[in-house]
Amino acid sequence: MEALSLPAALSLVAGGGAGLSPELRAALGASLPLLQRDYRFERVWFWGCIQGVRGAYYIAQGLGPDRAAPRSRLYSLNCLDWSLLTPATEEMLALAEEVKGRFQGDPSFEYSLAEINPEAAARLVQSGKEPVMKEEARLIATIEQIDRAVGIVPRGAFVKTPLGSVHENRHFEGLSLVEAKKLSSYFHFTEPTDLKNKTLLEKADLDPSTDFLNSLEHDIPQGKGSWSIQLEKGGSVVVLRSLLWLGLTFYHVPMTKQFGYVYFGTGEKNLDLPFML
Amino acid sequence: MDPSPESDPSHEPHSAYPEDAYEGGHGPYQPHEPGYGLDQPGYSPYEDEIPDAQARMLAIKNAKAYLLKTSTKSGLNLYDHFATILTKILDEQPANTVDIIETISQDVKWAQFRKKMDTLRDEHLIPPTFEAAEKCKALFIKEAGEEEHEELDEEMGEPALPNVMETAFYFEQAGIGLSKDECYYIFLAFKNLISVQPIQTCRFWGKILGLEMNYIIAEVQLREGEEEEEEREGEEEETVAEEKEMGEGEEEEEQKEKEPEPPKSTYKPPPEIPKEANGTGTNKYVYFVCNEPGKPWVKLPPVTPAQIVCARQIKKFFTGRLDAPIVSFPPFPGNEANYLRAQIARISAGTHVSPTGFYQFPEDEEEEEGGDTYEENPEFEPPPVAEMVESLAMWAHHVKGILKQGRCVWINPAQKSEEDEEEGEEEEEEEEEEHQEETGQPLLTLISEDEGMKNIPAWTAQASTNLIPEYSIAILQSNRWPGAYAFASGRKFENIYFGWGHKYSPESHTPALPPPAEAEFPSEPGITEAADPTVEEELAFKAAQEEALAEAEEEEEEEGEDD
Numbered sequence: 001m002e003a004l005s006l007p008a009a010l011s012l013v014a015g016g017g018a019g020l021s022p023e024l025r026a027a028l029g030a031s032l033p034l035l036q037r038d039y040r041f042e043r044v045w046f047w048g049c050i051q052g053v054r055g056a057y058y059i060a061q062g063l064g065p066d067r068a069a070p071r072s073r074l075y076s077l078n079c080l081d082w083s084l085l086t087p088a089t090e091e092m093l094a095l096a097e098e099v100k101g102r103f104q105g106d107p108s109f110e111y112s113l114a115e116i117n118p119e120a121a122a123r124l125v126q127s128g129k130e131p132v133m134k135e136e137a138r139l140i141a142t143i144e145q146i147d148r149a150v151g152i153v154p155r156g157a158f159v160k161t162p163l164g165s166v167h168e169n170r171h172f173e174g175l176s177l178v179e180a181k182k183l184s185s186y187f188h189f190t191e192p193t194d195l196k197n198k199t200l201l202e203k204a205d206l207d208p209s210t211d212f213l214n215s216l217e218h219d220i221p222q223g224k225g226s227w228s229i230q231l232e233k234g235g236s237v238v239v240l241r242s243l244l245w246l247g248l249t250f251y252h253v254p255m256t257k258q259f260g261y262v263y264f265g266t267g268e269k270n271l272d273l274p275f276m277l
Numbered sequence: 278m279d280p281s282p283e284s285d286p287s288h289e290p291h292s293a294y295p296e297d298a299y300e301g302g303h304g305p306y307q308p309h310e311p312g313y314g315l316d317q318p319g320y321s322p323y324e325d326e327i328p329d330a331q332a333r334m335l336a337i338k339n340a341k342a343y344l345l346k347t348s349t350k351s352g353l354n355l356y357d358h359f360a361t362i363l364t365k366i367l368d369e370q371p372a373n374t375v376d377i378i379e380t381i382s383q384d385v386k387w388a389q390f391r392k393k394m395d396t397l398r399d400e401h402l403i404p405p406t407f408e409a410a411e412k413c414k415a416l417f418i419k420e421a422g423e424e425e426h427e428e429l430d431e432e433m434g435e436p437a438l439p440n441v442m443e444t445a446f447y448f449e450q451a452g453i454g455l456s457k458d459e460c461y462y463i464f465l466a467f468k469n470l471i472s473v474q475p476i477q478t479c480r481f482w483g484k485i486l487g488l489e490m491n492y493i494i495a496e497v498q499l500r501e502g503e504e505e506e507e508e509r510e511g512e513e514e515e516t517v518a519e520e521k522e523m524g525e526g527e528e529e530e531e532q533k534e535k536e537p538e539p540p541k542s543t544y545k546p547p548p549e550i551p552k553e554a555n556g557t558g559t560n561k562y563v564y565f566v567c568n569e570p571g572k573p574w575v576k577l578p579p580v581t582p583a584q585i586v587c588a589r590q591i592k593k594f595f596t597g598r599l600d601a602p603i604v605s606f607p608p609f610p611g612n613e614a615n616y617l618r619a620q621i622a623r624i625s626a627g628t629h630v631s632p633t634g635f636y637q638f639p640e641d642e643e644e645e646e647g648g649d650t651y652e653e654n655p656e657f658e659p660p661p662v663a664e665m666v667e668s669l670a671m672w673a674h675h676v677k678g679i680l681k682q683g684r685c686v687w688i689n690p691a692q693k694s695e696e697d698e699e700e701g702e703e704e705e706e707e708e709e710e711e712h713q714e715e716t717g718q719p720l721l722t723l724i725s726e727d728e729g730m731k732n733i734p735a736w737t738a739q740a741s742t743n744l745i746p747e748y749s750i751a752i753l754q755s756n757r758w759p760g761a762y763a764f765a766s767g768r769k770f771e772n773i774y775f776g777w778g779h780k781y782s783p784e785s786h787t788p789a790l791p792p793p794a795e796a797e798f799p800s801e802p803g804i805t806e807a808a809d810p811t812v813e814e815e816l817a818f819k820a821a822q823e824e825a826l827a828e829a830e831e832e833e834e835e836e837g838e839d840d
């Protein structure tokens with residue numbers, strides 16, 4: 001969620017019971033603008049918080065002029081001092097899938113891969129590295145996975161210019177109440193994979209400037225989907241909660257420009273989803 | 278087409294000076310306007326392109342006629358379209374117009390399809406927002422019978438209404454809780470609940486999220502007289518149902534006597550474990566739920582041990598509708614209301630804690646391990662926050678844990694079947710299995726004895742702030758039930774739950790496998806299979822028989838000869 005609209009946004013996602021204490025909110029209000037100044041980001045988003053067993057990680061994202069470019073991520077243990085995270089690599093993502101269980105809360109904690117995945121450990125040993133995975137790497141990979149899987153925006157909020165870069169659509173006035181209840185009005189804010197598979201008939205209806213992302217309709221499991229859509233306060237706020245990554249909450253106030261998502265959770269994928277529906 | 282301003286026909290209608298605002302031709306320019314004098318032949322900047330004035334006028338007319346050409350597809354023409362766009366832009370004056378010009382153009386085209394003069398008017402849709410707002414407003418209305426209730430409260434002594442806002446304030450220090458508005462609505466909804474139901478004590482238990490709607494849960498103790506009446510009603514309903522079943526059974530038996538009966542199944546289901554009485558064990562409190570503050574409160578039924586045992590084996594999302602069926606294996610005995618009640622019981626038993634020493638066993642009675650009662654300790658001195666955070670031994674459970682059986686107090690199911698024994702045969706007595714008595718941890722155990730999972734402790738303790746230690750409070754988070762929190766500050770403490778209602782397990786959930794198929798009938802010699810003899814065996818048998826016959830004939834011949 002936008003750093004500038006943080007107080008209002010936090011009260012809209014508070015339906016799930018998770019939020020920030022006044023101390024942390026005040027700290028964010030002071031440190032996020034400083035982040036913007038130091039790293040020269042155009043926009044700073046407060047991504048959320050991953051609860052470890054002994055402590056919590058608070059994550060912020062900085063965006064440059066092209067909103068679809070890879071984002072810089074920073075983490076902090078106290079919302080005041082931020083450290084930049086390196087971008088995620090495919091290898092990190094593959095390793096992080098193997099590591100299960102809660103985060104410990106200590107960035108230098110090392111997961112011993114020998115117990116979890118002996119093959120990967122053997123590969124690492126061969127290439128000269130130790131068969132361990134640092135919690136920081138796991139953090140990077142988890143954030144990337146969550147963003148790719150469930151980072152969503154409303155349809156029409158972003159436009160793609162003919163040059164390929166993506167900007168906020170200043171003409172976006174919000175989804176209507178009817179549109180807001182449909183899963184097809186929300187897009188994953190990542191590289192699209194489905195667009196080429198659509199039939200020509202479907203493609204004819206699309207508007208290439210706004211429909212350049214995957215919509216949520218085709219999320220597995222189909223039918224009920226992996227999202228819970230609720231209208232809170234009698235329809236004045238629409239809240240989407242992801243069932244795959246429990247803790248990700250997206251809010252949008254229909255007919256206004258306010259939207260955003262935040263993650264408050266343990267950083268674990270809910271693999272039991274098919275049994276729970 | 279000339280892009281110069283004075284020859285652009287679409288610019289004319291919105292000229293700042295009304296005397297210029299007529300279509301076609303250039304207006305007489307005033308001396309202070311740019312373009313003054315340029316309309317005179319010979320002075321236009323583009324003189325050299327189309328030198329002849331008449332040819333230029335013709336070119337302009339041709340360009341304009343081209344713009345006015347109606348499109349065959351949509352019936353619009355470019356001239357009017359540009360006119361409307363520029364009117365709209367100049368009216369609204371948006372920022373960075375050149376970037377959004379395409380969307381503006383699209384919007385203008387869409388607006389064409391909205392007929393302004395329609396004989397049918399759209400029905401004024403009342404969005405659900407307003408209905409919900411009305412319900413919330415209804416919460417604020419003070420009832421006329423308020424004064425009577427206030428007098429009753431004074432007689433009772435303790436206020437029944439929990440101070441939800443105070444609890445919310447403390448939890449907010451830890452970053453847990455709902456928005457202030459929602460908390461206040463819940464506060465008012467509790468007030469309504471108390472005025473409707475005969476409630477002795479009441480507490481905000483928490484909020485459980487669901488797919489379509491959420492649940493707000495109140496933990497309540499009803500006044501003693503009211504509970505007994507409800508129990509009697511429940512029992513009467515059960516006896517009536519049993520009598521009906523008996524009547525039907527008798528009719529079926531009469532029919533069956535006429536037909537030869539198929540072999541009866543020897544399967545005997547395990548005896549049903551009775552639920553705990555209201556006011557004890559898992560049914561110590563009564564729970565009311567509502568989907569949103571403002572909606573009516575619904576009472577949840579008491580929980581049975583079978584439901585708890587089954588709830589331990591399944592993991593399902595709540596939909597938000599209390600009558601939704603739970604489709605699962607093993608089949609859950611009940612619908613969503615029962616599943617919700619079972620999860621509430623499990624969460625309460627697992628995560629309701631208080632500072633050690635706040636509650637004590639009553640000194641009058643002997644201290645039994647099965648004791649279910651506790652009372653506040655008047656001599657309790659709250660330890661400092663730093664100690665509460667450092668050592669988990671400063672916290673204790675004040676709700677009894679649930680045994681494997683599904684109850685807090687173990688009961689031997691064999692005792693219940695005494696009534697059946699009188700009716701049944703002697704064989705039943707032999708087949709009874711011995712049930713081992715289960716013991717759980719006694720009440721008021723310290724939470725430091727809770728087992729962790731793998732390398733994760735069962736609880737995480739934190740102080741709410743490190744910067745201002747004199748006003749910080751101790752916060753506990755449960756790792757076994759993510760979403761369960763507790764805080765303690767001086768003499769005040771509280772438990773709450775915000776979450777989806779499921780237990781945390783490090784491994785993925787594996788559903789129970791179906792049981793092995795039952796044997797249909799015991800094997801008897803008449804039914805057991807044996808392999809048919811092969812051809813060689815038959816031949817050998819025949820040969821052996823013939824030999825025996827031949828020997829017997831020879832013996833007879835020998836005997837006959839002897840005679």
